[in-house]
Amino acid sequence: MTLPDLSASPFFLDAEAQAWVARTRDGLSLSEKLAQLLVPIGLRLDRAELDRFLALGVGGVSRFVTVDPGALRDSTTYLQERSRVPMLLSTDLEGGELASVGGTAGTPYPNQMAVATTDDPVFAQRLGQVMGREGRAVGFNLTFSPVADLDLNPRSPIVNTRSFGSDVGRVTAFCEATIQALQAEGVAACAKHWPGDGMDDRNQHLVTSENTLDLPAWEASYGAVFRHLIASGVRTVMPGHITFPAYAHARGRPDEADLPATLSPLLTTTLLREELGFGGVVVSDATEMGGFTSQGRREDTVPQVIAAGCDILLFPTDVERDLEFLRRGVADGRLTGARVDEAVTRVLALKASLGLHRSTALPEASTLRAPEHLAWAEECAERAVTLVSDTQNLLPLDPTKHRRLLVIRQPRRTNGLGFPLPDLRVPDLLGEAGFEVTLYTPGTRVSPDDFDALLYVVAQEGLMVRDDLRLDWMELHGNPFRAMERFWDVLPTAIVSLGTPYYALEAPRCKTLVNAYSPVLPMQEAVVRALTGGQPFSGVSPVDASSALRPVRERRDPVVER
Numbered sequence: 001m002t003l004p005d006l007s008a009s010p011f012f013l014d015a016e017a018q019a020w021v022a023r024t025r026d027g028l029s030l031s032e033k034l035a036q037l038l039v040p041i042g043l044r045l046d047r048a049e050l051d052r053f054l055a056l057g058v059g060g061v062s063r064f065v066t067v068d069p070g071a072l073r074d075s076t077t078y079l080q081e082r083s084r085v086p087m088l089l090s091t092d093l094e095g096g097e098l099a100s101v102g103g104t105a106g107t108p109y110p111n112q113m114a115v116a117t118t119d120d121p122v123f124a125q126r127l128g129q130v131m132g133r134e135g136r137a138v139g140f141n142l143t144f145s146p147v148a149d150l151d152l153n154p155r156s157p158i159v160n161t162r163s164f165g166s167d168v169g170r171v172t173a174f175c176e177a178t179i180q181a182l183q184a185e186g187v188a189a190c191a192k193h194w195p196g197d198g199m200d201d202r203n204q205h206l207v208t209s210e211n212t213l214d215l216p217a218w219e220a221s222y223g224a225v226f227r228h229l230i231a232s233g234v235r236t237v238m239p240g241h242i243t244f245p246a247y248a249h250a251r252g253r254p255d256e257a258d259l260p261a262t263l264s265p266l267l268t269t270t271l272l273r274e275e276l277g278f279g280g281v282v283v284s285d286a287t288e289m290g291g292f293t294s295q296g297r298r299e300d301t302v303p304q305v306i307a308a309g310c311d312i313l314l315f316p317t318d319v320e321r322d323l324e325f326l327r328r329g330v331a332d333g334r335l336t337g338a339r340v341d342e343a344v345t346r347v348l349a350l351k352a353s354l355g356l357h358r359s360t361a362l363p364e365a366s367t368l369r370a371p372e373h374l375a376w377a378e379e380c381a382e383r384a385v386t387l388v389s390d391t392q393n394l395l396p397l398d399p400t401k402h403r404r405l406l407v408i409r410q411p412r413r414t415n416g417l418g419f420p421l422p423d424l425r426v427p428d429l430l431g432e433a434g435f436e437v438t439l440y441t442p443g444t445r446v447s448p449d450d451f452d453a454l455l456y457v458v459a460q461e462g463l464m465v466r467d468d469l470r471l472d473w474m475e476l477h478g479n480p481f482r483a484m485e486r487f488w489d490v491l492p493t494a495i496v497s498l499g500t501p502y503y504a505l506e507a508p509r510c511k512t513l514v515n516a517y518s519p520v521l522p523m524q525e526a527v528v529r530a531l532t533g534g535q536p537f538s539g540v541s542p543v544d545a546s547s548a549l550r551p552v553r554e555r556r557d558p559v560v561e562r
Helices: 013-026 031-037 045-055 069-082 112-117 120-136 169-185 215-220 222-231 245-250 265-275 299-307 319-333 337-353 371-384 426-432 471-476 519-530 549-561
Strands: 060-062 088-091 190-196 236-239 386-390 404-409 438-440 454-457 493-495 512-515
Touching: 013 337, 031 319, 031 337, 045 069, 045 319, 069 088, 088 337, 112 120, 112 169, 112 371, 120 169, 120 371, 169 222, 190 222, 190 265, 215 222, 236 265, 245 265, 265 299, 299 319, 299 337, 371 438, 371 519, 404 426, 426 438, 426 454, 426 519, 493 519, 512 519, 519 549
Parallel strands: 060 088, 190 236, 404 438, 404 454, 454 493, 493 512
Antiparallel strands: 386 512
């Protein structure tokens, strides 16, 4: 059995920690070793659920970052005090409305695209510091962030605002700053989604997606990003349910062209481990996603995940079932004992690199919404607001000229699980600034006799199972007939996006477009100040927001040719 060098990057374990890893691994039965490779998601966090995970001896538990901080701390303490082997407690510390600690109980730091728009990596460092400090305070020690994908396709619903943009240099620098800050705060970071999402307009939560680049183009883009982040010490990498046909063809393995990285030894062992030299933990993306479940029978795909090179199988909904599938894989030789030991060694080494073999005690919760964190979030938001276009010179809005504002917004906002999100505060903030604000209904008459200007205020961050981030005119205007109306020739109109930056694609004749990337409250406050002249538009767009069609056309050409 060839085991990894634990004294090298990214673990850097001393002799004591290495001895703990070896002693712990060798003291586990085969079933206990296999359980260490599973990280289910805790949905309820009640004692019955936690006791079940403890009895099974899983390697960790993932929880939603927006859960009440008290429940997160309590479940952390309960699990760590009772677990034979300390646990990896994971989440997605990406920032933004949907991935900040404790929801509104923590600091509402803008998402990755908003951070990139500042054009200053210090804000990425602060993202890592805020997420790391506040994440540790509620019990997280592993985050599946940052997103290292390039946002090259405006139609991608899963990358979009979760990315640092389309520029290789910016994405690399901002990811590195975030990773170093997270890991300095005691949270292992993760570069995702290997071998690179953001080319396909399909969502791997729903279907296996594809990186369509040829090998030289990939090496100069995604390959360059991952090589740098591996060299700089990121401790985990997450393969997605993403294929990379060009690599399979280049290596004379066309039979593997349709295998996603989670199931492909060619992508995850040969390319990631051997060619790029990654020595850390490889953690699969969620194995209940459509991009994985569509690949075959689970009794076959579960052992294949580990055999292909992943060290952790993420989010099994039935842990007992998947443990049995892993045992069968070992019994019939599809999964070797040596491969299991290699994976367990890396999982334990990650735990030791976090100091969990010495202590699982939590820091104080006082870092949540620390004054410094709130100030950083406000400064980031102020720097991020971007004016894409204003050819009609509508801005700044002035209560003496535009007193009567009509606002059209999404009537019901939800997160990726269907739960409601709070209404946007922008209309209220405009009212406080001296405007008379009317919220549109399907019965509203849109006329200059009634209103001086119209604002669309929409917030759609890149997210989970959503398959489309385009403007939903039916939702916004209220019925099929009004969905076909356009108002910018009736009233001076602006579109304000607190999410995706690509509405120039949906409304090319709207003369004023403002991007603010994230609906967190500091961002809403900053965009209202910018709209009303209280601060400049300082954001530097990290994507081509005004020519959104071009990347789609470039992406489609190679697909048609193949």
